[in-house]
Amino acid sequence: MVNYIWVGMMVIGFAVAAFNGNMDKVNAAIFTSAKEAVTLSFAMISILVFWLGIMKIAEKGGLLEVLAYLFRPIVKWLFPDIPKDHPAQGYILSNMAANLLGLGNAATPMGIKAMEQLKILNGGKNEASRSMITLLAINTSSITLIPTTIIAIRMSYNSQSPTDIVAPTLLATAVATVGAILIDRYYYYRSLQKGGK
Numbered sequence: 001m002v003n004y005i006w007v008g009m010m011v012i013g014f015a016v017a018a019f020n021g022n023m024d025k026v027n028a029a030i031f032t033s034a035k036e037a038v039t040l041s042f043a044m045i046s047i048l049v050f051w052l053g054i055m056k057i058a059e060k061g062g063l064l065e066v067l068a069y070l071f072r073p074i075v076k077w078l079f080p081d082i083p084k085d086h087p088a089q090g091y092i093l094s095n096m097a098a099n100l101l102g103l104g105n106a107a108t109p110m111g112i113k114a115m116e117q118l119k120i121l122n123g124g125k126n127e128a129s130r131s132m133i134t135l136l137a138i139n140t141s142s143i144t145l146i147p148t149t150i151i152a153i154r155m156s157y158n159s160q161s162p163t164d165i166v167a168p169t170l171l172a173t174a175v176a177t178v179g180a181i182l183i184d185r186y187y188y189y190r191s192l193q194k195g196g197k
Contacts, residue, residue, distance in 0.1 A: 040156055058101070067097040078138070078181070079131045081121070088117035092135060099142035102149065111139050130188055137184045141176035144169055 017026045071093050075082075082088050091114035098107035114135055122129040128136075147169040154162035 040153070063097075067093075067100065071096055078134055081129065081131045082118075083121075086117065086121070088114050088121065088131075091117060095135075095139060096142070099139065100145050102144045102146040102151075104142075104149065107139070107142070111135070133188075134181075134184050137180040138177060141180040142173060143177045144173045 014023075014026065017023050072089075075089055075092055075096070076084075079089070079092065082092075091110050095107045095110035095114055098104075098110060115132060118129060118132045118135065119125075122132065145166075147165055150165050150169065151162045154165065
């Protein structure tokens with residue numbers, strides 16, 4: 001569906017540009033944007049490699065295990081349907097720890113593995129379980145201490161203080177996560193009430 005939306009937007013954009021006689025500006029924008037995208041990608045590679053290296057050191061040094069240990073009571077509260085010591089818990093904890101450090105690329109595989117395990121717990125059904133919905137809500141909002149990707153983009157555009165984004169990002173993601181959990185719980189308890197009637 002998203003692909004159809006993008007194609008529709010492109011077709012409409014080209015049609016409007018052709019109708020207004022601005023195709024030369026569209027062509028210039030396409031080539032300029034392509035060049036900027038490649039330049040930005042190369043600029044970000046070094047920064048992302050650095051932070052992924054730091055993440056690997058943190059993982060080997062046991063930081064992820066410490067974070068996972070600290071998050072364990074929260075995960076038990078958020079996901080009461082998951083049995084104790086189930087593999088899904090480990091994947092969820094790793095996903096949350098990676099998101100906390102702003103490493104969405106490292107968090108994604110853990111999130112996918114967690115969803116696979118939750119689907120097994122759900123009996124292989126295609127309908128999302130309570131835990132799957134909760135994980136999606138938390139993973140989407142995810143509290144972030146170090147917004148690695150945003151810092152990398154700001155550095156590539158020569159920001160004078162690229163790390164100024166840390167405090168606002170922490171505040172915004174904290175509010176988003178609390179909001180996601182509250183909405184998730186609201187709809188969960190509402191569905192229980194409807195089921196009980």
